[in-house]
Amino acid sequence: MLIVQKYGGSSVANTERIKIVAQRIVDTYNLNNSLVVILSAQGDTTNELLAKIAEITSTPSKRETDMLLATGEQQSVALMSMAIQSLGYPAVSLNAQQVGISSSVTYSNARIEKIENARILKELAAKNIVIIAGFQGINSHGDITTLGRGGSDTSAVALAASLNANLCEIYTDVDGIYTADPRIVADAQKLTEISYDEMLEMASLGANVLHNRSVELAKKNNIKLVVRSSFVLDKGTVVKEKRKMESVYVSGVVSDSNVATISIIGIKDTPGMAYNIFSALALKKISIDIILQSVGRAGTKDIVFTLAESDLADALEVLGTQDDIITCEEITVNKDVAKLSVIGAGIEANPEVAPIMFGALFHANINISMIATSEIKLSVIIDQKDAKHGVQVVHDALIGENNQL
Amino acid sequence: MLIVQKYGGSSVANTERIKIVAQRIVDTYNLNNSLVVILSAQGDTTNELLAKIAEITSTPSKRETDMLLATGEQQSVALMSMAIQSLGYPAVSLNAQQVGISSSVTYSNARIEKIENARILKELAAKNIVIIAGFQGINSHGDITTLGRGGSDTSAVALAASLNANLCEIYTDVDGIYTADPRIVADAQKLTEISYDEMLEMASLGANVLHNRSVELAKKNNIKLVVRSSFVLDKGTVVKEKRKMESVYVSGVVSDSNVATISIIGIKDTPGMAYNIFSALALKKISIDIILQSVGRAGTKDIVFTLAESDLADALEVLGTQDDIITCEEITVNKDVAKLSVIGAGIEANPEVAPIMFGALFHANINISMIATSEIKLSVIIDQKDAKHGVQVVHDALIGENNQL
Numbered sequence: 001m002l003i004v005q006k007y008g009g010s011s012v013a014n015t016e017r018i019k020i021v022a023q024r025i026v027d028t029y030n031l032n033n034s035l036v037v038i039l040s041a042q043g044d045t046t047n048e049l050l051a052k053i054a055e056i057t058s059t060p061s062k063r064e065t066d067m068l069l070a071t072g073e074q075q076s077v078a079l080m081s082m083a084i085q086s087l088g089y090p091a092v093s094l095n096a097q098q099v100g101i102s103s104s105v106t107y108s109n110a111r112i113e114k115i116e117n118a119r120i121l122k123e124l125a126a127k128n129i130v131i132i133a134g135f136q137g138i139n140s141h142g143d144i145t146t147l148g149r150g151g152s153d154t155s156a157v158a159l160a161a162s163l164n165a166n167l168c169e170i171y172t173d174v175d176g177i178y179t180a181d182p183r184i185v186a187d188a189q190k191l192t193e194i195s196y197d198e199m200l201e202m203a204s205l206g207a208n209v210l211h212n213r214s215v216e217l218a219k220k221n222n223i224k225l226v227v228r229s230s231f232v233l234d235k236g237t238v239v240k241e242k243r244k245m246e247s248v249y250v251s252g253v254v255s256d257s258n259v260a261t262i263s264i265i266g267i268k269d270t271p272g273m274a275y276n277i278f279s280a281l282a283l284k285k286i287s288i289d290i291i292l293q294s295v296g297r298a299g300t301k302d303i304v305f306t307l308a309e310s311d312l313a314d315a316l317e318v319l320g321t322q323d324d325i326i327t328c329e330e331i332t333v334n335k336d337v338a339k340l341s342v343i344g345a346g347i348e349a350n351p352e353v354a355p356i357m358f359g360a361l362f363h364a365n366i367n368i369s370m371i372a373t374s375e376i377k378l379s380v381i382i383d384q385k386d387a388k389h390g391v392q393v394v395h396d397a398l399i400g401e402n403n404q405l
Numbered sequence: 406m407l408i409v410q411k412y413g414g415s416s417v418a419n420t421e422r423i424k425i426v427a428q429r430i431v432d433t434y435n436l437n438n439s440l441v442v443i444l445s446a447q448g449d450t451t452n453e454l455l456a457k458i459a460e461i462t463s464t465p466s467k468r469e470t471d472m473l474l475a476t477g478e479q480q481s482v483a484l485m486s487m488a489i490q491s492l493g494y495p496a497v498s499l500n501a502q503q504v505g506i507s508s509s510v511t512y513s514n515a516r517i518e519k520i521e522n523a524r525i526l527k528e529l530a531a532k533n534i535v536i537i538a539g540f541q542g543i544n545s546h547g548d549i550t551t552l553g554r555g556g557s558d559t560s561a562v563a564l565a566a567s568l569n570a571n572l573c574e575i576y577t578d579v580d581g582i583y584t585a586d587p588r589i590v591a592d593a594q595k596l597t598e599i600s601y602d603e604m605l606e607m608a609s610l611g612a613n614v615l616h617n618r619s620v621e622l623a624k625k626n627n628i629k630l631v632v633r634s635s636f637v638l639d640k641g642t643v644v645k646e647k648r649k650m651e652s653v654y655v656s657g658v659v660s661d662s663n664v665a666t667i668s669i670i671g672i673k674d675t676p677g678m679a680y681n682i683f684s685a686l687a688l689k690k691i692s693i694d695i696i697l698q699s700v701g702r703a704g705t706k707d708i709v710f711t712l713a714e715s716d717l718a719d720a721l722e723v724l725g726t727q728d729d730i731i732t733c734e735e736i737t738v739n740k741d742v743a744k745l746s747v748i749g750a751g752i753e754a755n756p757e758v759a760p761i762m763f764g765a766l767f768h769a770n771i772n773i774s775m776i777a778t779s780e781i782k783l784s785v786i787i788d789q790k791d792a793k794h795g796v797q798v799v800h801d802a803l804i805g806e807n808n809q810l
Contacts, residue, residue, distance in 0.1 A: 015460040049480070055420040056484060057491035064490070067498050068483035071476035078473035079457060085469070086462035093472050097502050098547055119547070142503055142524070 002124075003028060004168045006038040006134065006156035011171055011230035012076050013043030021171075021230055022083035025129060029089060034124045036163065038134040038156040039080055041072025062107035066136075066146045070096070073133035073152070081131045091129040094119065096136040096144065101155070103137025103145045110137050110145035112154065115162040132159065150211020157214045161221035168223050169236075170210060175229035176237035177202065177209055180253045180395045184388050187400055191251055193238045198251045199225075201343045201377045215239065242345075249346030249405055250353060253395045255387040256339045259289070260309040261370070262319070266300040266329025274303060276326055280318050286311045289339070290372040290381065300329070306370065306381060309335055337369070338387035341379040342394060348375045356404045360397035366390050407529075408433060409573045411443040411539065411561035416576055416635035417481050418448030426576070426635055427488035430534060434494060439529045441568065443539040443561040444485055446477025467512035471541075471551045475501070478538035478557070486536045496534040499524065501541040501549065506560070508542025508550045515542050515550035517559065520567040537564065555616020562619045566626035573628050574641075575615060580634035581642035582607065582614055585658045585800045589793050592805055596656055598643045603656045606748045606782045620644065647750075654751025654810055655758060658800045660792040661744045664694070665714040666775070669724070671705040671734025679708060681731055685723050691716045694744070695777040695786065705734070711775065711786060714740055742774070743792035746784040747803060753780045761809045765802035771795050 005025065012018050029035050049068050053060045077093035084091035096103075100116030123130045134152030137145045147154050153170060160168035177199065180188040194202070196219035203212045209227055218225045218239065228236030267273050274293065281288060289306045296302040307315055312333065319331060340361075347353050357378060361368060366389065370381040382390055397404050410430065417423050434440050454473050458465045482498035489496035501508075505521030528535045539557030542550045552559050558575060565573035582604065585593040599607070601624035608617045614632055623630045623644065633641030672678050679698065686693060694711045701707040712720055717738065724736060745766075752758050762783060766773060771794065775786035787795055802809050 015457065018461065052420065052480075052484060053487060056423065056488050059491070060487050061490055064483045064486045064498055067486075067500075068480055071479050071483075074476050074479075075454070075457075075473055078469045078476075079461060081469045081472075082458060082465050083461050085466055086464070093469055095472075 001032075001167065002034045002036070002163060002165045004036045004038065004156055004160040004163065004165045005171060006152055006169070007040070007171045007230055008152065008173065009040040009043050009046070010173045012039055012080065015079075017230070018079055018083050022080060022087055024171075024230070025080075025084060026087050026089050029129055036120060036124070036130045036132060036159060036165070037080070038132050038152055038159060039073060039076040040134050040152040041069070042076050042079075045072040045075065063143055066107045066144050069146055070133070070136045070144045073135050077131040077133045081129075084129055084131070089129060090127055091131055092123050093131045093133070094123075095133045097138050099132055101137045101158075103139050103147070105139045105141065105145075107139075107143075107145050109148035110139060112137055112147065112158045115158060117162055120159075120163065150214060153211045153214035154217060157217045157221070157223055157225065160223045161217065165223070167226065168218065169226045169228055170214075171228050171230040172209060173230065174209060174227075175232050175234050176227050177239070177252070179251065179399045180391055184255075184391050185253070185395045188395065189399065191237045192235070193240065194251050195242055195345055195376075196239060197376055198343050198345055199239045201341070201374075202252050202254055210239070249350050250342055250344035250398045252343045253391050253399065254341055254343065255391050256341070257384055257387060258309045259306055259337055259339045259381070260312045261304055261306050261334045261337055261381065262312075262315060263302065263304045263332045263334070264319070264326070264328050264330075265302050265332065266296055267303060268327040269299050269301050273301075273326065276322065277303065277319070280322050280326075281307075281315055284314055284318050286315050286318065290370050290379065292370050304370065306337070306339065336384045337381050338384045338390075339379050340382055340387060340390045340394065341377055342398060343377050345376050347373075347378055350405070352405065353398065354378055356397050357394050360393045361390060364389060364393040366393075406437075406572065407439045407441070407568060407570045409441045409443065409561055409565040409568065409570045410576060411557055411574070412445070412576045412635055413557065413578065414445040414448050414451070415578045417444055417485065420484075422635070423484055423488050427485060427492055429576075429635070430485075430489060431492050431494050434534055441525060441529070441535045441537060441564060441570070442485070443537050443557055443564060444478060444481040445539050445557040446474070447481050447484075450477040450480065468548055471512045471549050474551055475538070475541045475549045478540050482536040482538045486534075489534055489536070494534060495532055496536055497528050498536045498538075499528075500538045502543050504537055506542045506563075508544050508552070510544045510546065510550075512544075512548075512550055514553035515544060517542055517552065517563045520563060522567055525564075525568065553618075555619060558616045558619035559622060562622045562626070562628055562630065565628045566622065570628070572631065573623065574631045574633055575619075576633050576635040577614060578635065579614060579632075580637050580639050581632050582644070582657070584656065584804045585796050586660075589660075589796050590658070590800045593800065594804065596642045597640070598645065599656050600647055600750055600781075601644060602781055603748050603750055604644045606746070606779075607657050607659060615644070654755050655747055655749035655803045657748045658796050658804065659746055659748065660796050661746070662789055662792060663714045664711050664742055664744045664786070665717045666709055666711050666739045666742055666786065667717075667720060667724070668707065668709045668737045668739070669731070669733050669735075670707050670737065671701055672708060673732040674704050674706050678706075678731065681727065682708065682724070685727050685731075686712075686720055689719055689723050691720050691723065695775050695784065697775050709775065711742070711744065741789045742786050743789045743795075744784050745787055745792060745795045745799065746782055747799060748782050750781050752778075752783055755810070757810065758803065759783055761802050762799050765798045766795060769794060769798045771798075 081093040102114040103110035134155035225239035486496040486498040508515035539560040630644040
């Protein structure tokens with residue numbers, strides 16, 4: 001079987017961990033598998049390199065930053081290859097150039113465009129364990145690019161797709177995907193399986209285990225992903241197209257505090273105002289999440305919407321320069337909000353999920369200011385101070401031992 | 406003018422030094438020069454990486470070692486490029502792959518075979534200062550190689566030759582080539598000029614400023630080399646084909662303690678014994694320096710020769726396994742010796758050099774056990790304990806203020 005494994009920075013943070021991971025790789029190889037392993041940079045390497053940049057300049061060139069950062073992964077793969085060899089097994093490390101991982105031109109946040117399989121297949125044919133530097137590509141100028149946050153996950157899934165691998169295992173410092181953040185909800189359950197779509201919602205709503213781009217790529221290429229711990233021998237969570245029928249309706253409860261609301265009060269009630277507002281924001285690539293429009297005082301209406309708090313400054317600047325087309329009385333902002341979401345492939349088919357969720361929040365005295373739904377998601381906006389408690393009570397009501405479903 | 410500059414590891418050891426060097430590079434650029442800069446890894450980076458290897462294995466693969474070590478230079482060039490950009494000047498960093506520096510297959514000690522100029526010329530045409538990772542090449546497998554000790558000097562000279570540069574400046578932590586090690590001889594003089602051949606003898610006899618391969622390459626391609634300090638504004642020493650006529654006869658006095666003598670006593674006096682001994686050593690790539698053969702007791706002869714102390718163990722093993730062809734009474738070894746050498750293009754033409762040297766050693770009560778001469782060199786073997794004092798008295802007699810020449 002051809003398996004692609006990815007180990008994150010904490011899994012290779014020091015020599016001891018490299019040796020543990022090397023043994024794990026060898027164990028998989030010994031089960032008669034062909035093995036391609038993608039690594040991130042060791043632990044704090046990336047941050048140390050960024051600190052060196054900060055000593056030199058506050059406005060570093062992205063090209064040179066990528067040139068520098070890519071060395072972290074190259075160091076990891078060389079060290080891992082040596083560790084595997086020292087156990088008596090054949091290994092070879094390759095960087096993006098040596099593999100032929102072509103990316104878009106954009107530095108710091110490039111997309112993988114094409115992967116050459118020839119060198120990898122040659123090394124696999126020679127029975128080598130192939131260790132590949134994640135997070136990096138080579139653009140059409142022949143320069144090194146990096147793939148942005150979560151880039152090594154994306155490298156792993158892209159390689160699995162290119163090589164038509166049977167399985168892509170993402171090894172990390174958690175042992176799977178949970179129904180809620182175990183630091184918040186003590187009885188959060190580890191999921192055996194989750195669908196790509198549910199995982200995408202989980203990731204975009206605040207669960208940081210897998211980066212969205214890697215899940216999108218896995219879904220597009222139908223790559224079976226497994227999220228597992230590097231240090232605990234455990235089955236982890238399988239991410240695939242469809243979950244088994246008998247699995248739970250609700251796969252997780254997550255909260256996201258990187259949310260703000262903007263309220264535009266007393267908009268003149270003429271056609272095209274909403275269009276003006278949201279097209280201006282879209283032009284600046286600002287994503288809007290939930291939108292609520294209500295009738296305001298005589299002849300006006302109010303629009304409230306949510307967006308990522310990190311986009312707030314940009315959004316206010318856009319709205320401030322649209323005075324000529326957006327006529328309103330007042331714009332107010334609330335940063336002290338959180339989005340609490342329930343995710344599950346069974347939500348649309350099970351109308352009882354929403355009332356149970358709302359009831360749990362009501363009984364906990366948590367006020368809901370906005371609601372949004374999709375086929376597999378139900379989100380509410382609440383006060384940020386209530387986020388953790390909200391996750392707990394909703395998890396209790398929908399997933400916990402005494403759930404009401 | 407097209408100038409190639411090389412800065413060593415100590416010159417880029419920390420952010421402060423990188424900024425000083427960046428300013429120096431910009432100053433040269435501002436004099437309307439095209440500039441290609443070769444860098445070594447920062448200060449202790451290479452040693453830190455070797456320490457990481459040592460934690461993993463005592464028998465690292467040379468391929469993986471090169472893959473790891475090459476990241477050091479890639480980090481230097483990216484940081485330097487940022488430092489130059491932060492001064493407001495255009496720069497671009499390139500690794501060996503991006504330039505196209507082809508090397509022999511041998512890991513850890515590869516030779517540069519070919520350099521592609523296209524990318525460099527394109528960047529120079531765009532008025533960029535081009536910063537290139539030294540010490541590395543890419544072999545025919547597409548793998549990273551390193552060039553061995555002094556490799557970045559070799560990278561610099563090879564690039565200067567390939568680009569037909571007007572000048573190759575080697576910036577280091579000393580400000581030039583001296584007539585003797587200034588730590589030993591207080592009144593050692595900095596040379597304005599030295600010939601390639603003299604520099605080759607200086608380097609191979611213990612002056613560690615320039616690596617021999619880089620000097621050989623400069624001589625072969627007639628590249629004018631300048632050795633200068635990274636931190637002091639000073640003209641340094643020019644290394645070129647011929648020195649000016651008026652320059653001193655003797656360009657330097659050096660000692661080398663990595664020397665041992667092997668005495669093979671009581672060799673049966675039949676033809677072919679010397680051939681047997683030295684061909685066996687040559688087969689194992691052991692270089693012999695000075696050879697002295699004398700008549701021994703009845704029907705025998707003695708052979709004494711010098712070699713690098715680091716080759717001693719290998720040499721003794723070779724001799725020990727040649728019992729069938731080397732018939733002798735005894736083999737003795739002396740590691741407590743040093744080679745003291747006088748180098749100068751004027752030595753052959755000036756017969757007084759040798760007697761002045763021998764006289765100085767005699768008056769200092771330093772015993773000479775072996776002597777060897779070449780056109781530009783005069784070497785003697787003395788006790789190691791006398792090496793520093795010997796350098797001093799010979800320097801006084803041949804070069805110092807009251808020299809006898």
